[in-house]
Amino acid sequence: MTREISPPGDDLPEPVVQHPRFNVSLIWLVPVVAALVGLSLVIHDWLQAGPNITITFQTAEGLEAGKTLVKYKNVVIGKVTRIQLSHDRSHVLVKVALDKSTESFAAADTRYWVVRPRIGLGGISGVDTLLSGAFIGADVGHSQQYRDEFIGLETPPTVLYDAPGKGFILHGDDLGSLDIDSPVYYRRIQVGRVASYQLDKDGKGVSVDIFVDGPNDKFVTRASRFWNAGGVDVSLGANGLKVNSQSLTTMLAGGVAFQDPPGTHDRAPASENTSFTLFGDQATAMSPPDGPPRYIRMRFDQSLRGLAVDAPVEFFGINIGHVVSIDLDYDAKKQRFPVNVGAVVYPRRLGRVYEKLAAVAEVKANGADLSRMMGVLIKHGLRAQARTGNLLAGQLYISLDFVPTAPKVAFDPLAKPLEIPTAPGSFDKVQEQLAQIVDRFQKIPFESIGKNLDRTMGELNHTVQQINDDMLPEFKSTLKDARQTLGTANEALSADSPLRQNLSETLEQLQRMARSLRVLSDYLGGHPESLIRGRQSDPSPNNPAPSVQTNATQQGSKP
Amino acid sequence: MSELPRAIELGVIGCHVCGLVCRDTGQLGMACPRCGAALNRRKKASISRTWALLITAFILYIPANLLPIMRTVSVGDVDDNTILSGVVELWVNGSPSLAVIVFTASIVVPMLKFFVLGTLLVSTQRGSSWALLQRAKLYRLVEFIGYWSMLDVFVVALLTALVRFNILSRVEPLPGVVFFGLTVVLTMLASMSFDPRLIWDGKDNDD
Numbered sequence: 001m002t003r004e005i006s007p008p009g010d011d012l013p014e015p016v017v018q019h020p021r022f023n024v025s026l027i028w029l030v031p032v033v034a035a036l037v038g039l040s041l042v043i044h045d046w047l048q049a050g051p052n053i054t055i056t057f058q059t060a061e062g063l064e065a066g067k068t069l070v071k072y073k074n075v076v077i078g079k080v081t082r083i084q085l086s087h088d089r090s091h092v093l094v095k096v097a098l099d100k101s102t103e104s105f106a107a108a109d110t111r112y113w114v115v116r117p118r119i120g121l122g123g124i125s126g127v128d129t130l131l132s133g134a135f136i137g138a139d140v141g142h143s144q145q146y147r148d149e150f151i152g153l154e155t156p157p158t159v160l161y162d163a164p165g166k167g168f169i170l171h172g173d174d175l176g177s178l179d180i181d182s183p184v185y186y187r188r189i190q191v192g193r194v195a196s197y198q199l200d201k202d203g204k205g206v207s208v209d210i211f212v213d214g215p216n217d218k219f220v221t222r223a224s225r226f227w228n229a230g231g232v233d234v235s236l237g238a239n240g241l242k243v244n245s246q247s248l249t250t251m252l253a254g255g256v257a258f259q260d261p262p263g264t265h266d267r268a269p270a271s272e273n274t275s276f277t278l279f280g281d282q283a284t285a286m287s288p289p290d291g292p293p294r295y296i297r298m299r300f301d302q303s304l305r306g307l308a309v310d311a312p313v314e315f316f317g318i319n320i321g322h323v324v325s326i327d328l329d330y331d332a333k334k335q336r337f338p339v340n341v342g343a344v345v346y347p348r349r350l351g352r353v354y355e356k357l358a359a360v361a362e363v364k365a366n367g368a369d370l371s372r373m374m375g376v377l378i379k380h381g382l383r384a385q386a387r388t389g390n391l392l393a394g395q396l397y398i399s400l401d402f403v404p405t406a407p408k409v410a411f412d413p414l415a416k417p418l419e420i421p422t423a424p425g426s427f428d429k430v431q432e433q434l435a436q437i438v439d440r441f442q443k444i445p446f447e448s449i450g451k452n453l454d455r456t457m458g459e460l461n462h463t464v465q466q467i468n469d470d471m472l473p474e475f476k477s478t479l480k481d482a483r484q485t486l487g488t489a490n491e492a493l494s495a496d497s498p499l500r501q502n503l504s505e506t507l508e509q510l511q512r513m514a515r516s517l518r519v520l521s522d523y524l525g526g527h528p529e530s531l532i533r534g535r536q537s538d539p540s541p542n543n544p545a546p547s548v549q550t551n552a553t554q555q556g557s558k559p
Numbered sequence: 560m561s562e563l564p565r566a567i568e569l570g571v572i573g574c575h576v577c578g579l580v581c582r583d584t585g586q587l588g589m590a591c592p593r594c595g596a597a598l599n600r601r602k603k604a605s606i607s608r609t610w611a612l613l614i615t616a617f618i619l620y621i622p623a624n625l626l627p628i629m630r631t632v633s634v635g636d637v638d639d640n641t642i643l644s645g646v647v648e649l650w651v652n653g654s655p656s657l658a659v660i661v662f663t664a665s666i667v668v669p670m671l672k673f674f675v676l677g678t679l680l681v682s683t684q685r686g687s688s689w690a691l692l693q694r695a696k697l698y699r700l701v702e703f704i705g706y707w708s709m710l711d712v713f714v715v716a717l718l719t720a721l722v723r724f725n726i727l728s729r730v731e732p733l734p735g736v737v738f739f740g741l742t743v744v745l746t747m748l749a750s751m752s753f754d755p756r757l758i759w760d761g762k763d764n765d766d
Binding site: 012013014015016017027028030031033034035037038041067131132133 | 572611
């Protein structure tokens with residue numbers, strides 16, 4: 001534009017006038033909206049924030065402030081916000097901000113632990129944390145009380161609160177090879193695990209808490225028997241060598257097995273936290289309830305080499321107890337060394353026998369005491385014997401059996417402890433008899449028998465010599481003659497010999513004769529009348545078919 | 560400068576769109592006779608608009624910095640980063656130059672814009688005649704560097720698109736980046752809605 005600016009020209013165009021569209025500045029809505037959005041975020045965040053709790057751990061290994069998550073069933077329920085040492089530096093305090101929706105995790109009995117990769121006898125766990133880093137696991141409690149300070153577990157809990165199944169308490173003499181997380185087996189299938197164990201307050205046993213997962217917990221009935229299935233059970237007893245194991249895992253890590261006893265029993269499922277006895281092995285567990293033990297004593301007048309403590313005491317082959325003590329005694333009067341054997345027996349193991357015997361004893365002596373029952377039996381010849389259970393190992397066991405020949409003994413039913421009279425064991429008798437046999441052997445005159453035998457042999461030798469000298473040459477010549485005869489026979493039978501040719505000719509003629517005979521018989525079959533009338537020369541004109549037949553026969557009969 | 564007259568003094572008005580200069584009749588609702596655009600002596604409600612947009616941007620800048628903008632997942636390791644923690648991580652992991660670039664683009668530039676625009680607005684509102692030329696230069700600087708703060712948003716967008724190796728490594732955008740992008744856009748809008756001619760209106764007050 002070349003137009004001059006200095007005079008604001010009158011020739012400039014007039015602006016067009018429009019009505020204003022807006023007179024309120026809407027622009028202020030923008031910051032208001034932004035502020036509202038920001039405020040909503042803040043409120044949302046504030047509402048989301050759940051309780052802040054502090055968990056105490058021995059070490060913060062693998063934990064990281066602002067990063068480590070708290071998970072329940074692998075769902076994030078919070079985050080570690082801060083990690084610091086306690087005042088006395090003995091442990092670490094981990095501050096965790098829980099989400100709003102997971103407030104219940106602040107329940108007083110909630111448990112927290114750090115999930116790290118772990119390798120144990122039971123297996124490997126937490127492998128995923130190798131890459132993602134450790135996290136804090138949680139198991140929510142049911143308490144209505146809330147708190148904000150927790151003591152973290154150093155190992156993951158074996159049983160979660162809401163896990164289906166039931167816990168039971170086992171009481172045993174010792175822990176065996178059990179450990180936390182050791183498996184619990186039912187028919188060799190793992191159905192649970194050991195949750196915890198502790199010594200009884202009096203120190204005389206252990207209590208093992210086990211947990212059987214649902215739905216298999218219903219197999220634990222009130223009558224169930226539990227036994228320690230750990231390790232390899234190798235026992236060399238009177239019954240021989242026995243090796244038993246539940247599974248390879250239990251061999252290493254130990255375990256508990258349970259089963260119902262055979263026969264009729266209470267099949268109602270056991271309720272939570274029922275107490276059971278933990279037996280040492282399956283045989284003990286499955287045997288009928290022992291009832292109260294009774295101490296008996298036996299006095300043997302013989303060496304008891306091979307009898308050991310824990311050797312079985314049997315009544316007619318049924319194990320009713322075991323030996324608990326073996327003491328050598330000196331009898332000054334008889335100048336002998338008797339052996340005192342103490343044993344614990346469980347009369348209830350006899351089952352029905354015990355009841356019947358008790359009934360009998362009650363009738364007779366007014367009181368079903370073992371002593372009285374024994375008194376009755378001993379009167380009928382019951383004696384204790386040390387018998388060999390296993391010839392190879394030479395193990396002895398105590399057998400209560402009737403010995404008809406046993407001399408009568410005085411029995412005091414009121415004596416404590418109960419003393420059972422003894423009789424020499426069967427093996428001692430065998431030894432005696434063996435000695436007798438050896439004696440008889442010694443009486444045999446082996447020397448003169450030997451001399452006679454020697455002379456007989458000399459004569460035999462002489463006879464053989466004679467045979468060699470006289471009979472063998474003759475036998476040789478006889479054989480030669482026989483061979484010659486065979487050669488002659490061979491010649492006579494050879495292919496080109498006259499005998500053979502004559503024979504084949506004769507055979508040919510015989511064949512021919514047989515053919516004529518067949519023709520004749522055929523003809524006779526067709527014309528039996530010819531035998532009387534002779535051969536008909538002309539065929540009948542009326543029937544041509546027979547004529548053909550006749551011709552054929554004629555032709556056939558020509559040769 | 561003072562000898563140069565302003566359009567108001569000369570009674571003329573220029574069209575913002577086509578640049579046509581018309582006579583200023585002082586009526587409401589003037590429009591350019593050539594292109595039909597609304598004619599205003601100054602940008603309409605420039606100060607209040609700029610203020611509004613600037614305040615909005617500032618409000619959004621708070622979550623942009625507090626919320627994580629990016630999640631890096633590499634072999635099971637999940638890592639959420641805010642702008643500042645990302646800068647710190649870059650610095651610690653041995654790329655200080657990158658850290659400086661990101662810090663400049665994401666922290667310095669937006670802050671500079673808030674500060675500069677705020678100063679311009681306050682001084683202009685008060686009609687101050689202080690450092691007119693410098694203020695005008697500052698305004699041009701703000702206009703120029705405005706889009707460079709989008710760097711962070713681009714970084715997140717590119718990484719999200721490129722780093723997708725499922726389990727091995729993965730980058731995901733997080734809500735923070737949305738707020739940050741909004742902040743940048745709003746500051747740019749704010750600097751656009753500011754009318755630099757207002758700066759020069761203050762020179763009379765000096766007298």
